[in-house]
Amino acid sequence: MQIGIDQLAFYTPKTYLDLVDLAHARGEEPDKYRIGIGQYEQAVIPVTQDAVTLAANAAVKVVNETNRDQIAMILFGTESGIDHSKSAAVYLKRLLNLPDNLRAVEIKQACYGATAGLQFAHDYVRLHPDKQVLVIGADIARYGLNTPGEVTQGGGAVAMTISAAPKLLNLDNETAFRSEDIMDFWRPLYRTEALVDGRFSENVYIDFFKTVWLDYQRQTNRTIADFTAFAFHLPFTKMGLKALRAVLPEADAEQQKQLKTNFEASRQYNRRVGNLYTGSLYLSLRSLFDNAVLKPGQRIGLFSYGSGAEGEFFSGTISEQFDAQQSRQRFSEFFSSRQQLTMAQYERLFSQQLPDHDVLLDVTHDDARFVLAGIKHDQRQYLDRNKA
Template sequence: MSMNTVGIEKIFAYPGALTLDMVALAEARGVSPSHPLEDLWVESRSLNPVWEDPVSMAVNAARGLLEGEDPEQVELVVVGTESSVDYGKPISSWVQRLAGIGPNCRNFETKHACYGGTGGLMAAAHWIASGFNRGKKALVVCSDQSRMHLGKPWEFVLGGAATAMLLSDKPELLEFELDKNGYWTHEISDTYRPTSRDEVGHADTSLFGYLEAVEGACEHFMEVSGEQDYDGNFARHVYHVPFGAMTYRAHRAVMRRWAPGRSNKELRAHFERKSKAGLKYNRRLGGTYTSATFLALMGTISAGEDLRGGDRISVFSYGSGSCSEFYPVRVGDRAREIVAAADLDGQLDARVRVSVPEYEAIEQARATYVDNPTYETDKRGPDGAWAKHWDARYEGRGLCVLDGVDNWERRYRLS
């Protein structure tokens, strides 16, 4: 069977309602502001009020994506996450119902740390490519939220967001070359979530695991595709973004191996030209886990004024534990128009800025909800401080919110 044209037709992101400035956090923690800004390349992070969680963000991303679309055309729903709210019931089941998708569809959740979204994306892409989709489309959503880590060294790389992608045989945003994907996996204990409360890991193990994976997946890509010109074959390079500065380390590792002979200064200039501008959204969102690669793709297209239809972008996805994938995509003729229509810049600007004490109160309140079988989310907060966030962002806007949990049954509605 010949492979059909397949790719991403449309993309959307939901960045959450609140934002915390990293300079303010650094000052509160007695850390130099240069650490988040210059060492990590993180300017701010997204933050969820207590009535937002990975389910509500996934639904809001899906609803934004499907605005103006016929949801009956979707017959596959996949949600990639490492932040699921239930060990059995998938987030995709809420997305199917609350996004207005019909009952004749498959839906499931994929988990492999930050790679889970890519795993779901590739499963959906192969369904489209098989032709057995009968012209129907797939919805792939990535949604994650960090745990509470007040005062910890890695507090500066936390965050949360959701992205949603519509896959079809009309890849107006990006077209896949599925016969050229390279992948690499190795069992490793670098970062993991052993309980519903904990998010732990080993920084050095994670760093070297990531770098080993990017070389392994890139090598497999070159073996499968027969392509060796890493520099010349791609207009841009996108890497998984646990934090912005990590992408430079990945780029440097790959370039030193497959395009050697450049000085550190030349490598940095090459990275600035072919990759760094794509971090424009990640810098403002913090850690977004399964969404990070796709937010970098959105940033790359948005910032790439010289990108043209047919240009190729290399994409590297990594998930702790570990699995990684290196794959090429071709830019669609309407790519910049589609990303602009998602208005992620406007959504980021519209977030409500919170102080460090407000951030700490929100995180502490959320922690009391974990493993709690019955509660109502407090939409007023201490002294009514959170009421402004609810009134300004949600009331009457049709956004998904969590009202609470009743004997373990989660109660979501559209505002």
């Protein structure tokens, strides 16, 4: 029985910053960001969007009347949770009008949370092949204005349905994972911006990738020759390129060329959106599906990494039903419709934060279906414009 990713959708607001403008404003050469970091643009998230609304705006693209009653679980990976106690998945379940007889759980381990959800979903569907699981990765990456991490900010959400007989990717059963208590990135409960030891985190990322890649090879007896492409967690796209270069010598010249070409396809969306934390790997996978020349049966390797730290290498084969044409068109339309912000607009939007008390937000500048309208009696007020 084949189990894997049936649908994979993405959402981020239309407001974005061109990193050439950011470089000029911060006294840096644009190529430091465009080539050295591998980023061109980054999404800027308004105060009327949070992890829940981002997830809902992505999930409505994969949840409809044909599969609504099949969904037995929501697994919501995020490190941008809105409550110390209540799961973001419960809010999402209501916004999507899903049945009450399902599980709704939030998962946290830095950028790895959505992958944990994917693997749990895989095991569940194996036992319940008539059901589907909705897996979410939704985050807002914030490091602060005029900080070293500013260039790697961003945000958005991916939504995946995991099912039997999937239309996109059949997941292999074998997987290799590793976890260690490492302080390369963290955000204490009292902070809205993350703390990161950048160079150390890059080294840990590469070390984890090489370790789980070797473990995967020992388990499966597969080699790099068995892979058409790799998709990576991309906090910034140069990071994935560094990981790919660590294993390229294992491939012959022809395959090295193919792997590099497909990596370029896999980072097209990420370099224009920025860091998604839990959703980053899966936006890269979506970009690979849409921008590479792929065929059913080809094997894709995926590397997930969450600082703190946890890493996993797993794989899957392209489904016989694979067709990326509609997704490719939607992304093309999305990028052409975005609103570029000036530096002043970006800094003003970035600095708007929810207060610690009740507030009514102006949602007229946010055209999303789901928005955060404010706080009342310490409860977030979500608006579905289709029901307003």
